Amino acid sequence: MTDSKIVVALDYADAKSAIALVDRLDPSLCKLKVGKELFTAAGPQLVEQLVARQYDVFLDLKFHDIPNTVAKACQAAANLGVWMVNVHASGGQPMMQAAREGLDKAFGDQAPLLIAVTVLTSMDTPTLHSLGIQRTLPEQVLALATLTQQSGLDGVVCSAQEASMLRKALGPDFCLVTPGIRPKDSAKDDQTRIVTPADAIALGASYLVIGRPITQADDPIVALNTIIKNI
Numbered sequence: 001m002t003d004s005k006i007v008v009a010l011d012y013a014d015a016k017s018a019i020a021l022v023d024r025l026d027p028s029l030c031k032l033k034v035g036k037e038l039f040t041a042a043g044p045q046l047v048e049q050l051v052a053r054q055y056d057v058f059l060d061l062k063f064h065d066i067p068n069t070v071a072k073a074c075q076a077a078a079n080l081g082v083w084m085v086n087v088h089a090s091g092g093q094p095m096m097q098a099a100r101e102g103l104d105k106a107f108g109d110q111a112p113l114l115i116a117v118t119v120l121t122s123m124d125t126p127t128l129h130s131l132g133i134q135r136t137l138p139e140q141v142l143a144l145a146t147l148t149q150q151s152g153l154d155g156v157v158c159s160a161q162e163a164s165m166l167r168k169a170l171g172p173d174f175c176l177v178t179p180g181i182r183p184k185d186s187a188k189d190d191q192t193r194i195v196t197p198a199d200a201i202a203l204g205a206s207y208l209v210i211g212r213p214i215t216q217a218d219d220p221i222v223a224l225n226t227i228i229k230n231i
C-alpha cells in the first residue's frame with residue numbers, strides 16, 4: 001500500500017481511455033477509483049489489471065440492497081484484491097453489519113477497507129428535504145456516520161465540509177474519504193459541497209477523491225502534481 005492521499009477517479013467510458021491515463025501514472029503518486037461507469041463498461045478484468053500494476057484500488061459501486069446481497073457483493077469485490085469498497089449508509093445497520101461480517105468471515109484481517117456513503121457531495125439541503133429528511137445536512141451526515149461506525153465499518157464518504165465535525169465526533173482512526181474536491185477556480189460541475197485539496201487535508205480528510213479536475217485537465221499529470229504540491 002502506498003501512502004498517497006489522492007484517489008484519482010477513473011470516470012471513463014472504456015478501459016482503453018482509463019489505461020491511457022494509468023500508463024502515465026505511478027502507484028507512488030496516487031490511488032485509483034473505479035466507479036459505476038467504468039466497471040459496467042470494462043468489468044472485473046480491468047480492476048484486476050490495476051491491482052496487478054500495484055495500485056491501491058477503491059472499487060466504488062456504492063452497494064445498497066438487502067443485507068445478504070450486499071454482503072455477497074462485498075465479498076465478490078474483495079476477491080478482486082481491491083483496497084477499499086463502499087456501500088450506502090442509508091441501507092441501514094443490518095445491511096452494513098452483514099457487509100462487515102461477510103468480509104471478516106471471508107478475508108479476516110486481509111479484508112479491504114469498508115466504508116459507507118453518508119450524503120452524496122452533489123446533494124444540498126433542499127434536495128435532502130425533498131426526500132422527506134428534515135434534519136440539517138450536517139446532522140444527517142453525522143447521524144449516518146455514527147451509524148456506520150456503530151456497524152463496525154472503517155469509515156465514510158462525506159464532503160470535506162463535514163470532515164472536522166466527523167473527526168471530532170468519531171476519532172482519529174475513522175477513515176474520512178472526501179470527493180467534491182475542487183482546486184480554486186475550477187468548475188463545480190454537478191458537485192455542491194466542494195472544498196479545495198489543501199483545505200480538505202487541513203479539515204481532517206484521510207483521502208481525497210478527485211476526478212474531472214485531473215481527468216479533464218489539459219494535462220492530467222500536471223494537474224495531479226500541482227494538487228500533490230499544494231496539499
Ligand SMILES: O=C(O)c1cc(=O)[nH]c(=O)n1[C@@H]1O[C@H](COP(=O)(O)O)[C@@H](O)[C@H]1O
Nearest residue numbers: 009035060120121157179180209210211212
Ligand atoms: O463514493 C464516491 O466516490 C462519491 C461519493 C460522493 O458523495 N460524491 C462523489 O462525487 N463520489 C464520486 O467521486 C467522484 C468525483 O468526481 P469529480 O466530481 O469529477 O471530481 C465521482 O466518481 C463520484 O462518483
